[in-house]
Amino acid sequence: MSLVMTGAVEGIFDEAVARRLVAEVGAELADVYGKAGKAALLRKLRGYNAAAEHSPWFVLVDLDRDADCAPPARARWLPQPASSMCFRIAVRAAETWLLADRERFARFLGVRVASLPRSPEDVDDPKQLVVDLARTSAKSDIRSDLVPLPRSGRRVGGAYVARLTEFVLGPWRPQEAAANADSLRRCLHRLSKLAEARA
8 A cells, every 4th residue: 555645835836746746656645735825834834743743744845045055944944853754845946846857848838948957956036937938938828828917916927837737747757857956856765765664
């Protein structure tokens, strides 16, 4: 029987990423909590960690600009993770992990592979980069779905989450992407260890 985990994430897009990663290691993500933003997730993190004393949990959060790298943020947010807790920080956002699968994501966006960074974790604002890449897309639907309308006041287009979720649950290759994103590699490693321990 495969490992069944409980999760907590910042939003709907992050839930898709979490489900795909858990499936990648042969486990299953059942209930997913949070989905009300980063601040709300961090407020409940200690409670999630207490629950992970009794059953496996996967909590995924973006680093954003809260620290220069993940370790100090992890030490501040959850200094003592439970033995069955997989608390992982995407550097700097979950979009980084999509950008790390350069060939597939470039094809999905309809842009040249050379347009995507070789070191996506060095990108200061991955979400903005995805939108900027979409602006140059050869696909009109990508441009209309991911790029916000002028003067809309939005950072992303109306179908941004839906389209990125489509990529995550479709052509995205987490193992390939992990070679270009160390925070993703570490995330998959930790999930694999939890899955193996419960096998």
